[in-house]
């Protein structure tokens with residue numbers, strides 16, 4: 001089992017403890033929410049919100065939240081995360 005598969009299994013276990021994956025039409029909502037939170041941190045980092053500060057740790061935290069939500073979306077849709085990522089990597093490689 002790869003490291004990514006192990007992490008996906010951990011996410012499955014956590015989601016199961018929380019009552020299981022949401023219905024498919026709602027799985028995108030956490031992705032949108034976490035993308036918004038990461039976007040806000042990036043805006044703060046760029047100085048667009050005077051008086052607010054962020055740091056690498058906060059950016060990493062929000063990136064992790066987004067990644068968790070994206071992987072949960074994929075798992076909930078019964079998509080193989082590793083093979084879908086590899087297909088995407090191959091697509092980018094072929095753009096050269």
Ligand SMILES: [Mg+2]
Pocket residue numbers: 034037061062065066
């Ligand atoms: Mg967050």
